[in-house]
Amino acid sequence: MDAYGIDDNRKILSQLNQDRYHVLIKQDNSGTADLTHGAYISKQSEDDYGSFRWLNPRGLQKYQTKDLAQVTLTTTNLAQLKETYKNENTTQFLVELLRGNSREPGDKVYNEVYKKNPDIFHYSAPLGTGNGFLIYPNIPYMSQTYTAGQVTDLTARPEGIQLTAWAVHPTVPHDLIREMKGDPSIAKVPVNQSEELNQYKAELKSGVKSLTSILDLEQSDVGVLEKLKRDSLQHLVNTYGVSAEKDKVKLFFHFPVAPSTATLHLHIWVNKGDHPLNESRAFGIDEVIQHLKSGGNINELILSRNDGQFILPSKDMLHKIKGMPESKAPMPADYSELRLPIDVAHQKDMA
Numbered sequence: 001m002d003a004y005g006i007d008d009n010r011k012i013l014s015q016l017n018q019d020r021y022h023v024l025i026k027q028d029n030s031g032t033a034d035l036t037h038g039a040y041i042s043k044q045s046e047d048d049y050g051s052f053r054w055l056n057p058r059g060l061q062k063y064q065t066k067d068l069a070q071v072t073l074t075t076t077n078l079a080q081l082k083e084t085y086k087n088e089n090t091t092q093f094l095v096e097l098l099r100g101n102s103r104e105p106g107d108k109v110y111n112e113v114y115k116k117n118p119d120i121f122h123y124s125a126p127l128g129t130g131n132g133f134l135i136y137p138n139i140p141y142m143s144q145t146y147t148a149g150q151v152t153d154l155t156a157r158p159e160g161i162q163l164t165a166w167a168v169h170p171t172v173p174h175d176l177i178r179e180m181k182g183d184p185s186i187a188k189v190p191v192n193q194s195e196e197l198n199q200y201k202a203e204l205k206s207g208v209k210s211l212t213s214i215l216d217l218e219q220s221d222v223g224v225l226e227k228l229k230r231d232s233l234q235h236l237v238n239t240y241g242v243s244a245e246k247d248k249v250k251l252f253f254h255f256p257v258a259p260s261t262a263t264l265h266l267h268i269w270v271n272k273g274d275h276p277l278n279e280s281r282a283f284g285i286d287e288v289i290q291h292l293k294s295g296g297n298i299n300e301l302i303l304s305r306n307d308g309q310f311i312l313p314s315k316d317m318l319h320k321i322k323g324m325p326e327s328k329a330p331m332p333a334d335y336s337e338l339r340l341p342i343d344v345a346h347q348k349d350m351a
Contacts, residue, residue, distance in 0.1 A: 019044065019341065020043065020044050020276075021041060021042065021043055021044070021276070021340055021341055022041070022042040022050075022052070022341075023039050023040070023041055023042075023340050023341055023342055024039060024040040024052060025037070025038075025039040025040075025342060033342050035057060035060050035061045035064060035342075036057050036061070037057060038054055038055055038056045038057045038059075038060055039054070039055050039060055039273070039340070039342070040052040040053065040054055040055075040158075040273065041053055041054075041055050041273035041274065041275075041340065043274070046248070051248075052273070053160065053248070053271055053272055053273035053274075054158040054159060054160065054272070054273050055272070055273035055274065055275060056141060056159065058140065058141060059141070059274075059275060059278065060275065060340075062313060062315075063275035063276075063277040063278050063313065064275065064277075064339060064340055064342065065277075065313055065314075065315070066335065067313065067314040067315060068277075068311050068312065068313060068314060068329070068330050068334075068335065068338070069311070069312050069313075069314045069318075069319035069327040069328070069329070069330075070309060070310070070311045070312075070319075070327060070328050070329065070330045070334070071309070071310055071312070071319050071324055071325050071326075071327050072307070072308050072309045072310075072325060073302065073303060073308040073309075073310065073324075073325065074303075074308065074325070075299055075303070077323055077324065077325055078215060078299050078302060078303075079323075080322065080323030081213075081215065081256060081321065081322075081323040081324070082212075082213070082215040082216070082323075083323065084259060084262075084321060084322045084323045085199070085212035085213050085215065085257075085259065085262040086199055086200040086203070086210065086212055087198070087199070087200050088198075088199060088212065088259045088260075088262045089197040089198050089199065090169065090172050090197050090199060090202075090210075090263050091166070091260065091261050091262070091263040091265075092260070093109070094134070094166050094168075094172075094263060095172055095173060095197060096109075096110075097109050097110055097114075097134075097136075097176060098134070098168065098172055098173040098174065098175065098176050098177070099173045099175050099176070100114075100173075100175035100176035100178075100179050101175065101179070102173070102175040109139055110176065113136075113137070113139065114136075114176070116148075116149070117148075117149045117151075118180065119149075119151075119239055120136060120137055120151060120239060121134070121135070121136045121176075121180060122134075122135040122136070122231070122235040122239070123135070123168075123177050123180055123181070124165065124227065124228055124231035124232070126168075126170075126224075127223055127224055127227060129170060129208060130170075130208055130209070130224060131167045131168060131169055131170075131208070131209075131210075131211050131224070131264075132167075132168045132177070133165040133166060133167055133168060133228050133231070133266070134165065134166050134168050134176075134177070135163055135164070135165040135231070135232060135235055135268070136163060136164070137162065137163055137164075138162045138163060138164045138267070141162045142162065151239060151240055152240060152241045153241075154240055154270075155240060155241065155242055155243075155246075155247050155270055155271055159272075160269065160270050160271035160272040161236070161240055161242070161268070161269065161270035161271065161272070162267075162268070162269055162270075162272060163232075163235075163267075163268040163269075164265045164266065164267055164268065165228060165232055165265060165266040165268060166263055166264075166265045167210075167211040167263055167264040167265065169199070169202055169206070169208065169210050169211070170206055170208050171195060171196040171197075171202040171205065171206050171208075172195065172196075172197065172202075173195060199212050199262075199263070211263070211264035212262045212263060212264060213253075213255060213256070213257050213262055213264055214253050214255050214264070214283060214288060214298055214302070215255075215298060215299075215302075216264065217264075217288060217292065217298050218292065218297070218298070219292045219293070219295065219297075221292065222289055222292050222293055225285060225288060225289050225292075226289060228266060228285070229251060229285050229286075229289070232251060232266065232268050233249070233251075236249065236268070236270060240270070242270055247270050247271055248270065248271050248272075249268075249269070249270050250267070250268075250269040250270075250272070250274075250284070251266055251267070251268055251269075251284065251285040251286075252266070252267050252269075252282040252283060252284045252285060253265070253266055253267070253282070253283045253285065253288065254267065254281055254282060254283075255281055255283055255302060256281065256310065256312070256318050256321065256324075257318075258316060258317070258318060258321075259321060266285060267282075275340060276337065276338045276339065276340065277311065277313065277338040277339070280305075280306070280310070280311060280338060281310055281312070283301065283302075283305075287301070288301065311330050311334055311338055
């Protein structure tokens, strides 16, 4: 830029306003903010330009809420939560998708998304006999551009890219995986090993650890996580044309998670706005890898987050999961810290 007489003052510009978040949101003539259209979010120091990224209406309405519950976790709570998650079946919608065309009527995501655009599905094969990962769009948050095959320009669209990578245990159905690979022998359940959806029983029967949440991750899983990261990034490049230099990529796990989705899954975001309440329970894959590599255990990492205090949307009922301590209302300062600066008195559709 110097050759054209333009000063490269991006770092200075990004620091001019010291507010942590800036929000652009649709308002009516009275100045009432409408959450149903989403919002553009700029987070301080996230990049040199102070870029605004879109937070979709579903995420905005879920997290921009006054109805919150705070829990303070201990090692005892984490052990109880781990047991709760282990006793859950593999996430139902994932199982239905993995059945592929083996049942009639077929799964809706299989028929309406995979069959129309199979390239947006990718299987990250396991290391040895462990868990693989199925990478595909986060369906509730996706638009028709995914199913219509118009995916190479998503990095430039407001919605960005939002995928998840779900752990696939050897004992769950693999019909879709075999179809994706074009090889019916891949991941075929041995004749002496029946399908098992309960994750605790699957672990006992197969001898392969089930991955329900980050609570299951150990130092021995570093290789699995590093491969998952590589495969996820390569899928973004190959399928969506993502550039590590130009695009903002976030890979993270949530904790705690709902029992209904207690199958380990990595969130894969590109050029997306986020909400501080969502960020407060997001653990980056690099953060997890480095902690485990350094010899730490996952409990230490979780409990080091705000001294084990987690503030959660009450509507999700995460604070009511078996193993959670008694919850309480957050302090006023915490409400402020975990909200976007949208005038509370002038919001439509706010929980």
